[in-house]
Amino acid sequence: MKKEKSIFVCSECGYQSIKLLGKCPNCGKWNTFIEEFYTTDLLRKKEITQPQKLKEIEIEETPRIKTEIGEFDRVLGGGIVNKSYILVAGEPGVGKSTLLLSVCGNLVKNGYKVLYISGEESPNQIKMRSKRLGIDSEDIYILTNPEINSIKNGLEKIKPDFVIVDSIQTVYNPEIPTIPGSVTQVRENANFFMKYTKNNKCATFLVGHITKEGVVAGPKILEHIVDAVIYFEGDVRTNLRILRSIKNRFGSTNEIGVFSMEENGLVEIPDASMLFIQDIEKNVAGRTIFPTIEGTRTILVEIEGLVTPTYYGIPKRTVSGLDYNRVSLIIAVLEKKMRFNFNTYDVYVNVGGGIKVNEVGSDLAVAISCISSLKDTPPIKKCVLIGEIGLTGEIRGVENINLRLKECERLGIEKAIIPDRNKNDVSVKNIEIIPVKFLYEAVNISLNL
Ligand code: TYD
Ligand code: MG
Numbered sequence: 541m542k543k544e545k546s547i548f549v550c551s552e553c554g555y556q557s558i559k560l561l562g563k564c565p566n567c568g569k570w571n572t573f574i575e576e577f578y579t580t581d582l583l584r585k586k587e588i589t590q591p592q593k594l595k596e597i598e599i600e601e602t603p604r605i606k607t608e609i610g611e612f613d614r615v616l617g618g619g620i621v622n623k624s625y626i627l628v629a630g631e632p633g634v635g636k637s638t639l640l641l642s643v644c645g646n647l648v649k650n651g652y653k654v655l656y657i658s659g660e661e662s663p664n665q666i667k668m669r670s671k672r673l674g675i676d677s678e679d680i681y682i683l684t685n686p687e688i689n690s691i692k693n694g695l696e697k698i699k700p701d702f703v704i705v706d707s708i709q710t711v712y713n714p715e716i717p718t719i720p721g722s723v724t725q726v727r728e729n730a731n732f733f734m735k736y737t738k739n740n741k742c743a744t745f746l747v748g749h750i751t752k753e754g755v756v757a758g759p760k761i762l763e764h765i766v767d768a769v770i771y772f773e774g775d776v777r778t779n780l781r782i783l784r785s786i787k788n789r790f791g792s793t794n795e796i797g798v799f800s801m802e803e804n805g806l807v808e809i810p811d812a813s814m815l816f817i818q819d820i821e822k823n824v825a826g827r828t829i830f831p832t833i834e835g836t837r838t839i840l841v842e843i844e845g846l847v848t849p850t851y852y853g854i855p856k857r858t859v860s861g862l863d864y865n866r867v868s869l870i871i872a873v874l875e876k877k878m879r880f881n882f883n884t885y886d887v888y889v890n891v892g893g894g895i896k897v898n899e900v901g902s903d904l905a906v907a908i909s910c911i912s913s914l915k916d917t918p919p920i921k922k923c924v925l926i927g928e929i930g931l932t933g934e935i936r937g938v939e940n941i942n943l944r945l946k947e948c949e950r951l952g953i954e955k956a957i958i959p960d961r962n963k964n965d966v967s968v969k970n971i972e973i974i975p976v977k978f979l980y981e982a983v984n985i986s987l988n989l
Pocket of ligand 2: 636637638660706
């Protein structure tokens with residue numbers, strides 16, 4: 541195949557340029573451009589498909605196949621849909637290979653044919669891992685040569701029901717004159733697996749490594765090609781792992797799966813409600829409890845605030861597990877509406893246990909944590925705080941108030957400060973409900989000011 545022309549591609553975001561650039565105009569990263577060669581064969585294949593009327597299309601039955609790993613099935617929306625193409629992305633060492641090998645073990649046990657393509661481990665390493673995971677049915681086909689012709693041969697011979705590609709960054713097509721993991725290699729090989737998946741009765745999982753910044757290494761492009769994108773998150777220094785779908789053509793995208801990485805593989809944690817709470821009995825200055833909704837589940841999280849005097853003139857704000865801009869906004873409202881002065885203080889806000897909270901309903905808990913730390917006064921005991929803060933200092937309603945409160949009730953929470961708007965929806969009996977309309981009411985009640 542002869543070279544036609546070369547193009548420069550940003551290895552972070554896939555932005556293309558005909559000239560070599562120092563800084564990417566799309567993602568702003570420096571020195572990320574690499575030269576790639578385009579060939580007519582690859583880009584201009586003729587494939588003519590005739591237009592169809594919607595009524596001529598027959599609905600194919602798509603029963604879901606359970607992996608029997610409940611937390612994984614939940615994130616997928618109830619199991620694997622036939623002919624689906626799924627990306628499992630995560631940082632190195634988080635446990636992607638471990639998870640997918642366990643999935644393979646269960647699928648094979650139920651009579652499915654599985655081909656596990658690994659460009660990262662030797663057959664011996666995979667064998668040792670399967671022993672460690674206690675996979676008893678070892679009829680999994682292993683292919684450790686990620687060269688595309690070897691893969692095509694393997695697929696033809698075995699005709700698997702499930703294909704695992706671990707990882708897409710190692711798959712290599714010798715006809716493309718760039719190295720494995722380059723944008724063109726990843727894109728072309730991912731397209732090959734997409735076509736294979738759609739044309740054959742199989743489902744394919746791609747493993748994708750992500751960089752420190754949290755983007756799937758190089759090719760963000762992968763996210764557009766696949767049917768579902770599942771992120772496997774967690775601090776590799778701890779055992780806790782969270783599986784989260786950020787795109788799912790076959791289900792909801794807000795379900796999470798919770799696991800613990802143990803000596804013999806991943807252990808599911810179906811009851812994660814209290815996992816992120818240290819001690820519900822004690823109340824400490826700077827800490828509040830917020831019941832967040834993750835899909836169909838409520839998880840109690842601790843919002844921690846630390847407010848300390850600034851030493852360098854410019855006050856610092858450090859936020860983890862929450863949206864930085866949202867926290868800045870809450871601090872601005874506290875200053876303007878409540879006359880608290882944060883401009884000579886550094887403010888740190890954190891969600892305990894490394895979980896991310898992505899809803900504005902946590903605003904009130906963030907605000908009270910910050911004031912509680914500033915005043916060095918603990919909030920009232922066994923009390924949750926729920927509510928979005930408006931720019932004028934009013935407390936806005938949240939969704940799923942009952943779902944949240946029912947779980948709080950089960951876990952022994954005694955009081956709940958909630959938006960006044962939501963008070964008529966509440967049906968729990970064993971929690972004292974304190975409805976508030978404005979921020980100052982919540983501050984006075986929760987901190988006894
Ligand atoms: P791995 O699945 O190889 O991660 P990834 O494919 O995402 O790079 O998991 C690697 C880590 O998990 C490694 O540090 C060892 C640990 N581990 C366990 O703690 N228990 C186990 O049973 C296994 C197989 C791995
Ligand atoms: Mg791996």
